[in-house]
Amino acid sequence: MAGKLMHALQYDSYGGGAAGLKHVEVPVPSAKKDEVLLKLEATSLNPYDFRIQKGVVRPFLPRSFPYIPGLDIAGEVVAVGPGVEDFKTGDKVVAVLSGSSGGGLAEFAVAKKSLSVARPPEVSAAEAAGLPIAGLAAYEALTQCAGVKLDGSGIQKNILITAASGGVGHYAVQLAKLGNTYVTATCGARNIEFVKDLGADEVLDYKTPEGAALKSPSGKKYDAVIHCALGIPWSTFEPNLSENGKVIHLSPGPSAMITFAVKKLTFSKKQLMPLIITPKGENLKCLVNLVKEGKLKTVIDSKHPLSKAEDAWAKGIDGHATGKIIVEP
Numbered sequence: 001m002a003g004k005l006m007h008a009l010q011y012d013s014y015g016g017g018a019a020g021l022k023h024v025e026v027p028v029p030s031a032k033k034d035e036v037l038l039k040l041e042a043t044s045l046n047p048y049d050f051r052i053q054k055g056v057v058r059p060f061l062p063r064s065f066p067y068i069p070g071l072d073i074a075g076e077v078v079a080v081g082p083g084v085e086d087f088k089t090g091d092k093v094v095a096v097l098s099g100s101s102g103g104g105l106a107e108f109a110v111a112k113k114s115l116s117v118a119r120p121p122e123v124s125a126a127e128a129a130g131l132p133i134a135g136l137a138a139y140e141a142l143t144q145c146a147g148v149k150l151d152g153s154g155i156q157k158n159i160l161i162t163a164a165s166g167g168v169g170h171y172a173v174q175l176a177k178l179g180n181t182y183v184t185a186t187c188g189a190r191n192i193e194f195v196k197d198l199g200a201d202e203v204l205d206y207k208t209p210e211g212a213a214l215k216s217p218s219g220k221k222y223d224a225v226i227h228c229a230l231g232i233p234w235s236t237f238e239p240n241l242s243e244n245g246k247v248i249h250l251s252p253g254p255s256a257m258i259t260f261a262v263k264k265l266t267f268s269k270k271q272l273m274p275l276i277i278t279p280k281g282e283n284l285k286c287l288v289n290l291v292k293e294g295k296l297k298t299v300i301d302s303k304h305p306l307s308k309a310e311d312a313w314a315k316g317i318d319g320h321a322t323g324k325i326i327v328e329p
Helices: 047-054 125-129 131-145 167-178 189-198 209-213 234-240 254-265 281-292 306-318
Strands: 005-010 022-027 035-044 072-080 092-096 108-112 116-118 157-161 181-187 202-205 222-227 241-249 271-274 300-305 324-328
Touching: 005 306, 035 092, 035 125, 035 131, 047 306, 072 108, 072 125, 072 131, 092 108, 092 125, 092 131, 092 281, 116 281, 125 131, 125 281, 125 300, 125 324, 131 167, 131 222, 131 241, 131 281, 157 167, 167 181, 167 189, 167 222, 181 189, 189 202, 202 209, 209 234, 222 234, 234 241, 254 271, 300 306, 306 324
Parallel strands: 157 181, 157 222, 181 202, 222 241, 241 271, 300 324
Antiparallel strands: 005 022, 035 072, 035 108, 035 324, 072 092, 092 116
């Protein structure tokens, strides 16, 4: 692949939205130690991608410009670096890229072997590409923070999932229902039946007074909230939580971090927990297996060719996608 060029999209500075993306021809990257080079078949977009572009996580990400965004990928191995024995040329894999390097909106990308998982033929590239960031966020929030056991064991928990029709939310509903949970979910009116079909026990339209107040129609108090939405203050959650209830916040802003600190310092039984995702290959493998077994599905909002990836970017920034937005070369 040395010397070969590929089509990619990149941006040269913070901000700019979809208009800030530029179509370019750049050299195909090469696989270094413990890396695999993939010919991409699908990339999925996440709110985190847009946050990086806006500069929300600077000075950490991106490390440098120009930057090729996109962290969730599925593709075929075309080369392996030194130290890679688990994969060979021709293998189909799903992987999550590091935020510092990015690289998903391109024809080829390099992934760490530790964050790459074999993709069985029962799982399409698009289904697999949806899983890494959003699926792992839902998985970690439920299993590690909320204590839900996906084998159905453990005491029953009442779970609230906000923005349940989105990327993280639609996985969270399905994963929660694999455990011993009663799920209340919020979404827009147009997606109420969709979220019920995912398995939610009760669904609130977030624009109604009841939905805005997050009150369970059956009067349940929540043991955990998987909070995938934005702009809901702690004062709205607090009266709806059980005695030791937790709000697991996926996109905590400054006010959420202050609440987190105050609740910790005052030894409050009710806690706000910011979720910092730590991608792990074994967790991604678990998600892929659940899709293979038909226990979890990736709902695809829309598919876009790489040549029109800015349309996918604009749709993602708009924030009303149902499920995942996919880009295919």
